[in-house]
Amino acid sequence: MxxxxxxxxxxxxxxxxxxxxxxxxxxxxxxxxxxxxxxxxxxxxxxxxxxxxxxxxxxxxxxxxxxxxxxxxxxxxxxxxxxxxxxxxxxxxxxxxxxxxxxxxxxxxxxxxxxxxxxxxxxxxxxxxxxxxxxxxxxxxxxxxxxxxxxxxxxxxxxxxxxxxTFGVIYASRSKLQAAGLDPAKPPKTWGEFISWLEATHAEDAATGGLTVGLKSPTTGFNWMLEPLAYAYLGKDAYQALWSEDPGKAWGSPNGKRVLSLYDQLTPYWTPGTQTLAIDDADRSFAQGKSAFVLGGTFTLAAIEQNGMNPSDVVYFGVPPAEGGASSELGLAPxxxxxxxxxxxxxxxxxxxxxxxxxxxxxxxxxxxxxxxxxxxxxxxxxxxxxxxxxxxxxxxxxxSAADGAYDPADVSFFSPAYVDTQAGDALIRMSPLNQSDPAKANRELGSIVATSWQS
The missing domain is CATH 3.40.190.10 (Periplasmic binding protein-like II)
Known part of the structure; x- marks a missing residue:
């Protein structure tokens, strides 16, 4: 991680x-x-x-x-x-x-x-x-x-x-895609298409047709999914501004709420109990057929094989950009x-x-x-x-390439040294998958976390 x-x-x-x-x-x-x-x-x-x-x-x-x-x-x-x-x-x-x-x-x-x-x-x-x-x-x-x-x-x-x-790689079970009438040879190019895939596999089997990730480590959903989604939707400058001292541009602003509203579309499709799984547990769960998708990184392919699933039985793609955002394609820097x-x-x-x-x-x-x-x-x-x-x-x-505008998860030069991403991850989990808050409330919580980190 x-x-x-x-x-x-x-x-x-x-x-x-x-x-x-x-x-x-x-x-x-x-x-x-x-x-x-x-x-x-x-x-x-x-x-x-x-x-x-x-x-x-x-x-x-x-x-x-x-x-x-x-x-x-x-x-x-x-x-x-x-x-x-x-x-x-x-x-x-x-x-x-x-x-x-x-x-x-x-x-x-x-x-x-x-x-x-x-x-x-x-x-x-x-x-x-x-x-x-x-x-x-x-x-x-x-x-x-x-x-x-x-x-x-x-x-x-x-x-x-x-x-x-890199992080931000989504793996899908080829057999579950086919059972839901989806073509594994044509992975989603947009966030909307990805949500429609989740909807289809979940409709086919609500118990095992969802998405999982090791949310017991609370930064996984935030770092691996939300951040690349925000980067593609807002563009580099506005994305980095989410962690700035400017309350009009940081989390808590309209930009933050828009990104969280996109992420909240995942809420109905998380595999039950995913918030209790460690990263290795989530990978194992996917390999055992207990979910249709698992979120991870390039390193997850090895974990899937280690847990008994043939790599040729999976389809993988990067977190796709949302329609109407700053980027129609999203590269992930190594x-x-x-x-x-x-x-x-x-x-x-x-x-x-x-x-x-x-x-x-x-x-x-x-x-x-x-x-x-x-x-x-x-x-x-x-x-x-x-x-x-x-x-x-x-x-x-x-x-x-980061030089060509790809999302670079290693670049944290715009963070406050006191920023704690586990706090941000916990706030996101309360919104999705737990559904204990909504995008507006989660946005306010994240805004408070970022503001406090600069005050510290």
Missing amino acids: RTRRLRLLLALATSAALAAGTTACAGDAGGGATTLEMWTFKQAHVEPLKAAAAKFKEQTGITVNITPYTPDDAFKSKIQSAAQSHALADVFEVHAAGEDFVLGGSGILADLSSNVDAAWRARFVDGVADAGKVSEDRYQRSLKPEAPDAGIEKGQLFSLPFTIG LALTGLAVSAQTEKTDAAVRWLDFLTKQQQAGAFAQASLDLPGTDLGADTADLLGPDLAGMQDIFG
């Missing part, structure tokens, strides 16, 4: 040969005697990482042991307790553009800036190469008293993009979801950096992506379709 709200160290030795990943280096014990420990919070990544580790050992003699700690809270607790006892793994897969900065600022992750040269950075998909790098804006925000990533310095690099994706990081405590820095280098090369990145069904941070270029396979390659059609 979105890592911008997830704010949970020492310098590395530099070696050009390591960046190229071609030779064993000092500290590798000649390559063959070295064993690395890697921790991840992604259970679905364990087997693909083990397969990569086997290839890496063949090439270098270096062993990499992969250990998952799930769910996220268990992963964080493990890192924090291990850091205190000086028992950290050598390498981590972390939440990118958020958790990496928190861990970096606290001295748990090493600064990779001296190890990653321009050629290595050029491997990555446009827009995500610097996801783990401390920008001027990130540094300035870290100076705020409430900042969880205090201690970071401008220019430090705490992770490399491993998997990328963002780094997970990153590869190195422990500041490790004495095997050279081998750890070689492992990161191996994982982010084209052939290996493609093999991992196809096995995990998660899109890689590495740009696969002309070989994308061959390396990813048909189920995953089509997912990239959802992407657009």
